[in-house]
Amino acid sequence: MKRIAVITSGGDCPGMNAAIRSVVRTAISKGLEVYGIEQGYKGMIEGKFKKLESKDVANIIQRGGTFLRSARSERFKTEDGQKEAIKNLERFNIDALIVIGGDGSLRGANVLCKKYGVKVVGIPGSIDNDIYGTDMSIGVDTALNTIIRCIDSINDTASSHDRTFLIEVMGRNCGYLALMSAIAGGAEAVLIPEVPYNIERIIEKIKRRYEEGKTRSIIIVAEGVGSAYDFGKVFGMIGGFETRITVLGHLQRGGSPTVFDRTLATRMGAFAVEVLFDGACGDMVALQKTKMELVKLDEVLLKRKELDPTLLEIAEMLSN
Ligand code: ADP
Ligand code: F6P
Numbered sequence: 001m002k003r004i005a006v007i008t009s010g011g012d013c014p015g016m017n018a019a020i021r022s023v024v025r026t027a028i029s030k031g032l033e034v035y036g037i038e039q040g041y042k043g044m045i046e047g048k049f050k051k052l053e054s055k056d057v058a059n060i061i062q063r064g065g066t067f068l069r070s071a072r073s074e075r076f077k078t079e080d081g082q083k084e085a086i087k088n089l090e091r092f093n094i095d096a097l098i099v100i101g102g103d104g105s106l107r108g109a110n111v112l113c114k115k116y117g118v119k120v121v122g123i124p125g126s127i128d129n130d131i132y133g134t135d136m137s138i139g140v141d142t143a144l145n146t147i148i149r150c151i152d153s154i155n156d157t158a159s160s161h162d163r164t165f166l167i168e169v170m171g172r173n174c175g176y177l178a179l180m181s182a183i184a185g186g187a188e189a190v191l192i193p194e195v196p197y198n199i200e201r202i203i204e205k206i207k208r209r210y211e212e213g214k215t216r217s218i219i220i221v222a223e224g225v226g227s228a229y230d231f232g233k234v235f236g237m238i239g240g241f242e243t244r245i246t247v248l249g250h251l252q253r254g255g256s257p258t259v260f261d262r263t264l265a266t267r268m269g270a271f272a273v274e275v276l277f278d279g280a281c282g283d284m285v286a287l288q289k290t291k292m293e294l295v296k297l298d299e300v301l302l303k304r305k306e307l308d309p310t311l312l313e314i315a316e317m318l319s320n
Helices: 016-029 040-045 078-093 101-114 140-161 176-185 199-211 228-237 248-253 260-279 297-302 309-318
Strands: 003-009 034-035 047-050 096-101 120-124 166-168 189-191 217-222 243-249 281-286 291-296
Touching: 003 016, 003 040, 003 101, 003 228, 016 034, 016 096, 016 176, 016 260, 034 040, 040 078, 040 101, 078 101, 078 281, 096 176, 096 260, 101 120, 101 297, 120 260, 120 297, 140 176, 140 189, 140 217, 140 248, 140 260, 166 176, 166 228, 176 189, 176 217, 189 199, 199 217, 199 228, 217 228, 248 260, 260 281, 281 297, 291 297
Parallel strands: 003 034, 003 096, 096 120, 120 281, 166 217, 166 243, 189 217
Antiparallel strands: 034 047, 281 291
């Protein structure tokens, strides 16, 4: 193995730069050449390869986003697109590839490995924390800290006006961000796709809380259950509360990565390069308890990551 390439693909997340930096510097220290491919699989198809030196990744560990840029590529899902990408990997003499991205990007990585024999290792990067096999993905901690800052701010104005706020958070079909931010933000209720909810019960609870003297209510809505605007209408109409809606949107994906994400990304990047030397292929690096481990992409993509039931119990208990 002489030359490896690295891409960031799918939804970006804070910590991707830290992961690229770690891959580049670990690889160079082990005598490898490293190429960065711009814009994920799109750039792989279009031949956007550039050699990366140690200085190219200076001063990026603290920056959100990804300096290699990211993209979603429908064409890469087709055989025609994949063959074009393979041609470019061969043209640039790439011996192995590291893919940093979410569930979809890892699916693409597995296709390259299984169908075309490319030596690939994946690094889980997505704010959603929906990737099986790893306790945490890169970007999750930063996104949660961003959400919590927003909830705290909304709390101030909500308390001043005795209002009920519905705050919609990202996560695609996964309720992790919603659940954790509800716990850490002291919300009255959380709506997530994994657990059936009863709107009437939540309304009763909020009424009771107001009667007990509470001056505001915060309800966290995971985007996977629907629009906070739609739920807001129901809470306003049936509950009679003065309701306001905040959709946090893409601000959850940006910002300087936390210490946790910088160190997780750095460990994962270094580990990904090391395991390539040990012959890893079709694997994903993962954080399990406190250690770096390898999980087969086949298993990652087959299984669904479950929410910890004790966290669900805690959220319910503490909001009562
Ligand atoms: P994320 O990686 O954040 O989950 P996406 O689901 O959009 O984001 O996936 C990113 C890219 O990965 C897609 O645009 C596509 O190029 C590639 N990809 C996703 N699923 C597949 C698949 N089944 N086969 C090949 N490539 C895929
Ligand atoms: O997967 C990360 C994520 O931010 C999801 O939480 C969200 O549903 C989606 O990406 C948004 O995608 P886009 O950036 O294409 O709007």
